[in-house]
Amino acid sequence: MKVGVVTFPGSLDDVDAQRAIRLGGNEAVALWHGDHDLRGVDAIVLPGGFSYGDYLRCGAISRFAPVMTEVIEAASKGMPVLGICNGFQILCESHLLPGALIRNDHRKFACIDQRLRIENTSTPWTSAYAPGEEVTIVLKNGEGGFIADEDTLDRLEGEGRVVARYLDDNPNGSMRAIAGITNARGNVVGLMPHPEHAVEDLCGPGTDGLGFFTSLAAATFA
Numbered sequence: 001m002k003v004g005v006v007t008f009p010g011s012l013d014d015v016d017a018q019r020a021i022r023l024g025g026n027e028a029v030a031l032w033h034g035d036h037d038l039r040g041v042d043a044i045v046l047p048g049g050f051s052y053g054d055y056l057r058c059g060a061i062s063r064f065a066p067v068m069t070e071v072i073e074a075a076s077k078g079m080p081v082l083g084i085c086n087g088f089q090i091l092c093e094s095h096l097l098p099g100a101l102i103r104n105d106h107r108k109f110a111c112i113d114q115r116l117r118i119e120n121t122s123t124p125w126t127s128a129y130a131p132g133e134e135v136t137i138v139l140k141n142g143e144g145g146f147i148a149d150e151d152t153l154d155r156l157e158g159e160g161r162v163v164a165r166y167l168d169d170n171p172n173g174s175m176r177a178i179a180g181i182t183n184a185r186g187n188v189v190g191l192m193p194h195p196e197h198a199v200e201d202l203c204g205p206g207t208d209g210l211g212f213f214t215s216l217a218a219a220t221f222a
């Protein structure tokens, strides 16, 4: 599978995402925020970082990058898209996912190894996990508090669209301890923690994040 990773000005984790994609058995393709085509990729990762310096709100300017027109169109046709942290913020700003990410409730940047439960294993990004599997991956954000109105939260829960939930302490005040969600079709996933930083034993908290990238290699979709 060819997986494009979009680099925006201020992206930080694009190279780590490319490496994780390769370790997961896929080919990584570098895409630039100013691109007008997706170079034949089968899936897309919007990586973490501080795109456009987080000005206005995290992800608010990136949403208008030229490449996002193509990403939004491809996502609406079913292409798998994973937004990690800043990428999750961009997906919410683009309205590919509901809700918003706001400043952490404790007002500090959080950087920790975070325990999560994977609750939806039917997406192309999470099928390698067992339902309810508990994993530990890195979390690092300043605006990671997931919020949505009660109806939206109930719909996400009712339709099984909460992909991952925080265990132990809620690190940023996210409503219902939500760490990741998917769209109604299940192809677009936003995740606040960083699976691409937990793919090798040499560094980080083990390899629990690798499943996000091996899932994709095994996925078949229309």
Ligand SMILES: NC(=O)CC[C@H](N)C(=O)O
Pocket: 047, 048, 049, 050, 051, 054, 058, 084, 085, 086, 087, 140, 141, 142, 143, 144
């Ligand atoms: N690690 C990240 O992608 C951080 C995203 C964003 N800059 C924040 O602080 O919330």
